[in-house]
Amino acid sequence: MRIKNISVFTSFGTFLVLLIIVSFHVQTKAADGDDQNAGRWSRSDRVYIVYMGSAAVSSTSSDDLSSLKDDHAQLLSSVRTRKPNAVVYTYKHGFSGFAARLSNEEARSIAEKPGVVSVFPDPLLKLHTTHSWDFLKYQTALKIDSNLNSKTTDRVSSVTTTDGSDTIIGILDTGIWPESESFNDKDTGPVPSRWKGTCMKSHDFNSSNCNRKLIGARFYNTSESDGTTEIDSPRDTLGHGSHVAGTAAGTAIPGASYYGVAAGTAIGGSPGSRIAMYKVCSDGGCRGSDILAAFDDAIADGVDVLSLSLGSASWSAPELSNDPIAIGAFHAVEQGIAVVCSAGNGGPYPETVVNVAPWILTVGATTIDRDFESDVLLGGGKVIKGRGINFSKLEKLPVYPLVYALSAGTHDANELSARNCEVNSMEAEKIKGKIVLCDTGGDSSRNGQIDTVKSLGGVGVIFQVEHPGVAAGTYVALPATIISVKDGQEILSYINSTSQRTCIRHKEHSQGKPAGFSFPIPNFPRKENTNISNVVCLQPDIAAPGVNILAPWKGNDTSVALEGQDPPRFNILSGTSMACPHVSGIAATVKSQNPTWSPSAIRSAIITTASQTNNLGIPFTTEKNSTATPYDYGAGEVTTTGPLQPGLVYETETVDYLNYLCYYGYDLSKIKTISRTVPKEFTCPKDSNADYISNINYPSIAISNFNGKESKNVTRKVTNVAGDGETVFSATVDAPSGLTVKVIPEKLQFSKNNQKLSYQVVFSPTTSSPKEDMFGSVTWTNGKYRVRSPFVIDI
Known part of the structure; x- marks a missing residue:
């Protein structure tokens, strides 16, 4: 396995702010590099992160190399000598490394240096x-x-x-x-x-x-x-x-x-x-x-x-x-x-x-x-539930004409653009004074679509989407709501009927409902x-x-x-x-x-x-x-x-995380570079592979590749934090059909606070060919505390 890999990639992200979908494009163009920087880094340079594992002693001075590990200090000094001002950050408190403007060739070369765990382009999250x-x-x-x-x-x-x-x-x-x-x-x-x-x-x-x-x-x-x-x-x-x-x-x-x-x-x-x-x-x-x-x-x-x-x-x-x-x-x-x-x-x-x-x-x-409804009220009292936060000044009765955006399209408009209420796709005379049914998609955000409808004189917007979800968008420019495509079809039929009046009404619900x-x-x-x-x-x-x-x-x-x-x-x-x-x-x-x-x-x-x-x-x-x-x-x-x-806690100790790194594929030398807390006597378990990850001391249990032909054992250790000194916890199991789950031992008898005791869970199939993933739990209780660990069996 090669850890010191270089993977140059371009990332395009979309994230939710104000419930408006905004696209952010990661620019991978090189730094322009003005005259002052000429000769220090080239137009083909970009920021790379050089990760070198655990730090040495902390330092408060950004220029002090004496506290850094020798490998770190030497490499950092070399980069600064070749390229003044190329180093963006030096990491030295909790871990070791730096970020610097490098060419691809320099990054590849640094990745082969002693003490380097990985070198990778600065990602945009x-x-x-x-x-x-x-x-x-x-x-x-x-x-x-x-x-x-x-x-x-x-x-x-x-x-x-x-x-x-x-x-x-x-x-x-x-x-x-x-x-x-x-x-x-x-x-x-x-x-x-x-x-x-x-x-x-x-x-x-x-x-x-x-x-x-x-x-x-x-x-x-x-x-x-x-x-x-x-x-x-x-x-x-x-x-x-x-x-x-x-x-x-x-x-x-x-x-x-x-x-x-x-x-x-x-x-x-x-x-x-x-x-x-x-x-x-x-x-x-x-x-x-x-x-x-x-x-x-x-x-x-x-x-x-x-x-x-x-x-x-x-x-x-x-x-x-x-x-x-x-x-x-x-x-x-x-x-x-x-x-x-x-x-x-x-x-x-x-x-x-x-x-x-x-x-x-x-x-x-x-x-x-709590839910925020913005319902569509049609003529005849028919109500279609929608979702959104509005501050509508519209009448609360169905008095506004309704139009499908596609029907209001300009003669040369792209059909998809018109359905999505995009700019320059609809005729104002067909929109003015009406509530508009829009599809969503294309390059427009919903607020952008609303702005387009508003600019044409529209008074409200109904969005139809395949999965409306449960989050309520906030709309201040015009009253708006989101409904399902299925309900959208009913509205389309209504538009084609003799009566085409509607309104959008906002309601706030604060009552119990399934999360x-x-x-x-x-x-x-x-x-x-x-x-x-x-x-x-x-x-x-x-x-x-x-x-x-x-x-x-x-x-x-x-x-x-x-x-x-x-x-x-x-x-x-x-x-x-x-x-x-x-x-x-x-x-x-x-x-x-x-x-x-x-x-x-x-x-x-x-x-x-x-x-x-x-x-x-x-x-x-x-x-x-x-x-x-x-x-x-x-x-x-x-x-x-x-x-x-x-009552009880599962403490995932340093050795668990180190073993995880072994199972993940790191060799011992890399692990000792990554972690400052590796015991001298630590070695990776023999035949390390991902199947052993189930045994790290985690509060939940996940079993992978369960083939239905053999049992799977996992071990867990709990610490008594009940504060009761002597106490006994008993195990109960909630297991699905097709699976037998046995806890060994079935009781944990603690004699003092902070005492640690281990147990095993044995998962045995009762059918030779399980067809879907299985879920259940192991719960420890002493009558006062209930300590539940879910498990997942991946088929």
Whole structure:
């Protein structure tokens, strides 16, 4: 297996911001290189990341090579000698390496140097784009110990700003809007003395923008080398970072809403935690070199939890050794920092989960018990349910003419363009004063289509799509709604009838309904050794609310403002971007209550206490109303109180991750370069291959290539954190037909706190040819605590 590979590629990404689909094209043109840079790098150079594994002793000076490993220092010095100013970043706190402008030939040469793990082009990643805490409050079957601090048992009614005050959540995103009231530091204590970060200055941001709540703000910029938008301030220019930060750790703000929609108290999952923002994304995307620089700084700054609502596109997920998030997260976890990442928005299609390294807590998205309907009312009282957020001034009765966009097409318009309501495709006289039925597709965004209809005098838009989904778009230019193609056919028939009047009416529902918005399907490892293609870990790990989430917004966004009104203080977004900070906030709360717990213990507490039913006690369904499986939601939906008292935890130790790297295909010398914590006596297991990954001490179990002919054994180890000293946990198994599952031993007798005991699970087929993947769980309970581990059997 060749680890030091060079893979030059072009990536085109599309990500969700403001529920508007915006395309970002990664420019792979060379740096222009002005006269001042002539002779330093050529027009064919581009930024490469040179990853050299674990760091030596940390250094605070960017020019100090004395603390770097010899290989790193020598290579870095050589590059600087040949090409002054070519080095963009030096990574030295949590891991070793640098980013530099190199030619392809130079990159290939460096890849062969001693101490180099991988060299790869700087990738462009993308963002994965309240009341949700009220909803989650009831998502637990665990009886909470009455002696537990009451401030942590009710995330809404009794939470105070002292919750989690010693924890620091680092957020890698688009920056922050410091003036938002969600980031005020009223009643917040002094900044933890261990904090080593900074509040960077810029033309629109200075140290006074930070406070005891927002304790750090950094920005990164390598973009001048490739023409993408420059990042020159920690200030949030997109709104996404402020939304994420407020969801994770925003101060409680009563009376929050988006112009009266989704009204209530806006609050973060850990409202007392401190926020450190690392701005790595602009409207051009998120550079891998910037992401690694932010990881490196965050490790040195002293964060407790890192939250990343971003990642690669599912169709271009990089190899482990070329993945800046996996690399940065590995070294953060080595330093005791929990890393929480969004799973991506590629579902419901197979193999779409990203950020799947086992040291990352990967989060999918679910709905909450709130929905925003924008229904179409036809003549005769017929109502077709649609989805959207509108502030319509239209009459609430069907009095407006209705027209299909194709019927309004110009004489020379392309049929597809007309159906999609694209610019210059429709005649104004056929649109004016009417509600227009549009298809979606082509190159237009929905807001662009709405603007086109508005410019022609239209009064509303109905979009018909194959799968309307569950996220509600926000439309301020005109009333709009999204319906299914099936319902669209009914509207088309209605248009062709004698009566053609309609209206669009907005409704907000806050009532119990099955949660069903969750993206991931089976996860397969992506690696150079392509003969291995099996499930290695159940992903996502967990799910959390990610649909129609209200949270803080940048304060100058007129694009989402109602006509004649000030920009909103809060906005509503959907995506795994919104789910991720829910879990980050809970992780910070768990850390505050258990400061000595490792990232894997925190992850285990969250996974094993998840709920598999909605707030009505109904099993989860997908958006198509089929029964959901762990491929959709992982272990289930996160709960707010369960992780504070998990009973038992699965601690994934350093040796587990090292063995994972062995199973993944790395040789021992590479592993010792990657990790600073490799024991001297460590060796890779004999016959290392991906089949053994099931045995890493993970809270869930995934069995690959189960052929129905032989049994499969896995081993797990749990730590007693029940606080009860002597206690006995008994195992119960939920197994599907066609599978026998035996736990050995069936009881675990602990004599003291923090004691570790192991057990085996034996999976035996009862049929010789199982036809589909199987799901179940192993649950340990002592009458007070319930510790559930889901399993997936991949056929």
